[in-house]
Amino acid sequence: MKKKLINFVVILFLFISGTQGFAQKLITKTGSIKFQATMPSYEEVAAENKSVSAVLEQSTGDFAALVLIKGFRFKVALMEEHFNENYMESEKFSKATLKGKIEGFDASKITNASKNFTLNGDLTIHGKTKPVSVIVKISKAANGVNAIGTFEVKPEDFDIEIPSMVRKKIADKIKITYNFLLIK
Amino acid sequence: MKRKKIAFVIAALLLLVSAGIYFYYGFLFKEARNIESEMPDFSMTATKLLNEYNSNPKKADSLYLNKTIEITGKVTKETDSVVIIENNLFCLFTNKTKDKLINNNTTVKGKCIGYDELFQEVKLDQCTINKQNN
Incomplete structure (x- = not known):
């Protein structure tokens, strides 16, 4: 009887410590992603999305981010319409994701000064997945970490066709800037 | 005869200009969807x-x-x-x-x-x- 009770307590302890392991997740639901595809001397091609979701598992450095394409806002309504209907086909491919691992991530070594990490993972845009390696600047924030950075993608890598008529108005490499404040 | 021609040209010009304005504002610079004033589907x-x-x-x-x-x-x-x-x-x-x-x-x-x-x-x-x- 007593042994049973001890067993029970041990299992209970294991269970509690197990759930504490889960509590290592840092999340955001209001991260921002901006992209910039403006060519010099042409109209600005840029948009911002302020409702990006992201999760960082602190113990392993596993990272996942998800952005809904329809949430990108442009200054010009027609540009937003073209972006959704002609280029991103957001009715069919409603989201873009990045899933990967931040190499050598160690929560205890994060300080107020931002430090560069490499994120290796798979980027899915327009229904097509490509492996990417991205530099992430991570710094400490209240109750979590701040992850920011920039990377470039080429539309043709994700089967996004740009008609030759507007080709010279849109940059070959699209600059993506992200800003995630990940908290517990 | 000449007056008729002038009137025709003026009418054509007016039509062209209004079509231009319509295209410019109605298409190129169309207002973004205003969700606030839209009726919900x-x-x-x-x-x-x-x-x-x-x-x-x-x-x-x-x-x-x-x-x-x-x-x-x-x-x-x-x-x-x-x-x-x-x-x-x-x-x-x-x-x-x-x-x-x-x-x-x-x-x-x-x-x-x-x-x-x-x-x-x-x-x-x-x-x-x-x-x-x-």
């Missing part, structure tokens, strides 16, 4: 929308994506620009009022932008508060 409870998305995201997307929806439910969390209804419906506001909404039954109108698998959430953007019923 659907009006339902938050739980119903969430259930439909959880059971079949693809089908729900084909029904609701990019549509203006009016949602009623209990506010479970609120921050500066975001109101969360029934734990899993994420509503992003462009300019939010200072009203205290937490724990109240509220009707929110917004554009459905899709389903977030990371948190099993449905997201609306360009939301406005329609009415508040305590």
